[in-house]
Amino acid sequence: MSTRVYDCLKAIGEKIIENRDFLTDLDREIGDADHGVNMARGFQSVIEKVSQDDSDIGASLKKAGMTLLSTVGGASGPLYGTAYMEAGKVLMGKETLTADDLKLALEAAIAGIQKRGKAEKGEKTMLDSLIPAYDVYCEKIGGGASIVDALDAACTAANEGIEFTKTIAATKGRASYLGDRSIGHQDPGATSLTLTLETIRDFLKG
Numbered sequence: 001m002s003t004r005v006y007d008c009l010k011a012i013g014e015k016i017i018e019n020r021d022f023l024t025d026l027d028r029e030i031g032d033a034d035h036g037v038n039m040a041r042g043f044q045s046v047i048e049k050v051s052q053d054d055s056d057i058g059a060s061l062k063k064a065g066m067t068l069l070s071t072v073g074g075a076s077g078p079l080y081g082t083a084y085m086e087a088g089k090v091l092m093g094k095e096t097l098t099a100d101d102l103k104l105a106l107e108a109a110i111a112g113i114q115k116r117g118k119a120e121k122g123e124k125t126m127l128d129s130l131i132p133a134y135d136v137y138c139e140k141i142g143g144g145a146s147i148v149d150a151l152d153a154a155c156t157a158a159n160e161g162i163e164f165t166k167t168i169a170a171t172k173g174r175a176s177y178l179g180d181r182s183i184g185h186q187d188p189g190a191t192s193l194t195l196t197l198e199t200i201r202d203f204l205k206g
């Protein structure tokens with residue numbers, strides 16, 4: 001990722017902002033119709049507040065996480081904020097990103113989300129995309145795949161994770177109030193998480 005961490009964060013932000021209404025509509029089905037609006041506001045701040053000149057990947061992610069924490073409302077702010085901050089800690093001082101670095105960053109992000117959200121896979125949350133994506137990513141780099149190829153496979157797993165969230169009832173977050181009526185709807189958090197991974201993949205590819 002070299003010195004382009006800001007550009008990658010900006011690309012993620014633009015993707016989220018572009019999908020603001022889509023994410024909000026998904027949240028309208030099973031939540032309180034604010035996921036896209038909140039995330040778009042948060043990433044607009046990230047684009048404004050993270051320094052374009054800072055080549056330290058960890059420091060930039062940490063700044064992004066703190067910004068998300070303070071600007072995104074609902075459950076997503078603390079969860080995404082924690083994910084970026086924990087990934088940032090692992091990557092502090094790094095100006096380039098190896099396949100192993102990304103593995104450790106994803107691992108830290110997952111651990112942070114699990115701790116903060118007290119969530120596990122199978123509860124119709126972002127983890128239903130993130131954990132399968134991480135597992136496939138590890139398997140691919142373990143087999144010698146490039147970071148982009150491994151991320152490509154991870155994105156496929158993340159999208160399958162979105163499909164999986166349609167088949168289960170939510171047991172975490174506001175959607176859990178709906179119980180079985182949440183079945184049939186895809187999770188907005190799993191969706192924004194997958195958009196994030198796809199943007200990182202496309203960024204590293206390009």
Ligand SMILES: [Mg+2]
Pocket residue numbers: 027031032033034035074174
């Ligand atoms: Mg919501």
